[in-house]
Amino acid sequence: MRELSYLALVIATVAAFVFSSTWYMVFGKARMKLLGNNRDIDADVRRVRPGKILFEVIRSFVVVFVIAHLLALAGIFGWRDAAQFGLLVGIFPVMILSGSVLWDKRPWKLAAIHAGDWLLKILVVAVILGVWR
Numbered sequence: 001m002r003e004l005s006y007l008a009l010v011i012a013t014v015a016a017f018v019f020s021s022t023w024y025m026v027f028g029k030a031r032m033k034l035l036g037n038n039r040d041i042d043a044d045v046r047r048v049r050p051g052k053i054l055f056e057v058i059r060s061f062v063v064v065f066v067i068a069h070l071l072a073l074a075g076i077f078g079w080r081d082a083a084q085f086g087l088l089v090g091i092f093p094v095m096i097l098s099g100s101v102l103w104d105k106r107p108w109k110l111a112a113i114h115a116g117d118w119l120l121k122i123l124v125v126a127v128i129l130g131v132w133r
Helices: 006-034 050-074 079-104 108-131
Strands: none
Touching: 006 050, 006 108, 050 079, 050 108, 079 108
C-alpha cells in the first residue's frame, strides 16, 4: 500500500468542503423550500455557526481519509481509474438517500440534492487523490 500524502489529504478535504458549500449555496433555497422553510435549519452556509463549520470540515476529512485508504488498497493511480472508483463508491450515498424517499417519505428532490452533493464530492475527492503522487 502506498503512503498517503498529508498535503493531498488536506487539499482534498478543502476541495470537498468548498465543493459541498458551493453546492448548498446553489441548492439552498430549494432545499429549504422542501424542508418547509423550517427556521431551525441552516439555509445559508455562509451564515453557519463556526462549530458546525468545524464539524463539517472534520466530516469531510474522514471521508477523504477513507477514500484515500481505499484507493491505496486498490492500487488506483491516475484520473480515469480514480473517476471510475469515485462514481462506484458515490453510488452508496445515492442508494442510502433513495431509501429515505421510499421509507421516510422524504421528497425525492431533497434526496436528489443531497445525493448529487455526495456523488460529485466523492468523485472530486477520488480524482484528486488518484492523481496525487
